[in-house]
Amino acid sequence: METVVSGIRPTGRLHLGNYFGAVVNFVKLQSQYRCFFFIADYHSLTTHPHPSDLHGTVRQVLAEYLACGLDPNQCTLYRQSDVPETAELYLFLNMLAYVGELERSASFKEKVRAQPDNVNAGLLTYPVLMTADIIIHRAHKVPVGKDQIPHLEMARNFAERFNRMYGENFFPLPQPLGTEGEPIKVPGLDGSGKMGKSEGEGNAIFLSDDEATIQRKVMKAVTDAGPTQPHQPKSPPVANLFTLLKLVSSPDTVHHFEQAYNNCTIRYGEMKKQLAADIAAFTAPIRQRIDAFKNDDALLRRVLEEGQKKARASASATLAEVRRLIGFRKF
Numbered sequence: 365m366e367t368v369v370s371g372i373r374p375t376g377r378l379h380l381g382n383y384f385g386a387v388v389n390f391v392k393l394q395s396q397y398r399c400f401f402f403i404a405d406y407h408s409l410t411t412h413p414h415p416s417d418l419h420g421t422v423r424q425v426l427a428e429y430l431a432c433g434l435d436p437n438q439c440t441l442y443r444q445s446d447v448p449e450t451a452e453l454y455l456f457l458n459m460l461a462y463v464g465e466l467e468r469s470a471s472f473k474e475k476v477r478a479q480p481d482n483v484n485a486g487l488l489t490y491p492v493l494m495t496a497d498i499i500i501h502r503a504h505k506v507p508v509g510k511d512q513i514p515h516l517e518m519a520r521n522f523a524e525r526f527n528r529m530y531g532e533n534f535f536p537l538p539q540p541l542g543t544e545g546e547p548i549k550v551p552g553l554d555g556s557g558k559m560g561k562s563e564g565e566g567n568a569i570f571l572s573d574d575e576a577t578i579q580r581k582v583m584k585a586v587t588d589a590g591p592t593q594p595h596q597p598k599s600p601p602v603a604n605l606f607t608l609l610k611l612v613s614s615p616d617t618v619h620h621f622e623q624a625y626n627n628c629t630i631r632y633g634e635m636k637k638q639l640a641a642d643i644a645a646f647t648a649p650i651r652q653r654i655d656a657f658k659n660d661d662a663l664l665r666r667v668l669e670e671g672q673k674k675a676r677a678s679a680s681a682t683l684a685e686v687r688r689l690i691g692f693r694k695f
C-alpha cells in the first residue's frame with residue numbers, strides 16, 4: 365500500500381474552506397492509503413509564537429481534525445515535535461540543500477517580505493524540514509494545495525540528491541496527490557474570492573462558530589440589487605452564496621432559490637436565513653465534538669502518545685538506514 369504524508373499547520377481555527385478543501389480529503393485518504401498526518405509545530409517556530417499560544421493552537425487543530433473524522437485507528441496522527449528523528453533527518457538534508465536554491469524559492473522571498481525583521485535560517489530551510497517530514501516515512505504521495513507544489517518539487521530534488529549521493533534508490537520521489545475531480549473551492553462572504561481568515565472578520569465561517577455568529581456573518585454577506593430579467597447571469601457575490609448553499613443545503617432548497625432567482629422573485633434576506641440555518645445544522649455536530657475533544661486532555665494525550673509510537677517506529681526505521689547509507693556505522 366502506498367504511503368501518504370501531510371502536514372497540518374497549527375494556525376488557529378478551521379473554516380468551511382479548510383473543511384471542504386482539505387480536511388474532507390484527508391478523511392477519505394485514511395482508508396485508502398497508509399497515512400501519516402502530523403501537526404507541524406516545528407515549522408510554526410519560524411514565526412516565534414508565544415509558548416502558550418503554540419500549545420493552544422496544537423490543541424485546537426488536534427481537536428478539530430479529530431472532530432472532522434480523522435481516526436487514529438485508521439491513520440497515524442501525530443505531533444511533529446514528538447518525532448525528533450525528523451530533526452535529525454532535517455540536519456542531514458541541510459547538508460545537501462544549497463543556500464542559493466533556498467534563497468530563490470518564491471515562498472521564502474514572500475516570507476522575507478512578510479516578516480523582514482525575522483528572517484531566520486529556519487525560514488530559509490523551511491522546504492528542507494518539509495522534505496524531512498515527507499521522506500521520513502518514505503512517502504509516495506502528498507495531498508497538498510496548489511500553493512505547496514513548489515515545496516514538493518524541492519522535496520523531490522532533495523530526495524533525488526540523497527539517492528544519487530548515496531547510491532541507492534532509497535527514497536521514493538514524493539508526488540502531489542490531487543483530489544478526485546475538481547477541487548472544491550469554497551467562496552467567502554465578502555463577495556470576492558475564496559474563504560480565508562485573513563480576508564477580514566466576517567468573510568470566513570469557522571467550524572467552531574456558534575449559531576448566532578454564523579447567522580450574523582451570513583446576514584452581512586455581500587449581495588447585489590437583485591435580478592431584473594429572467595435567467596439573468598449571477599453577479600459574483602450572489603453566485604458565491606449559491607455555491608455555499610449547494611454545499612450545505614438540500615437539493616430542494618437549492619432548486620427553490622434558483623427558481624426564485626430565475627423568475628426574479630428572490631429575496632436575498634430569505635435565502636441568507638436559510639443558508640445560515642443550513643450551515644449551522646451542518647457544523648453543529650462538528651462543533652460539539654470539537655468542544656468535547658478540546659476539553660478532554662486524557663484523550664488528547666492518548667491520541668498523541670499512540671500517534672508518536674507509530675510515527676517513531678516508521679521514522680526510526682528510516683533513520684537507521686539513512687545513518688548506515690551516509691556512513692555512520694558501528695565498530
Ligand code: TRP
Pocket residue numbers: 369370371372373404407493494497498506507508512515
Ligand atoms: N507547508 C505546509 C503548509 O503550509 C505544511 C507542511 C509542513 C506540510 N510539512 C509538510 C505539508 C509536509 C505536506 C507535507 O500547509
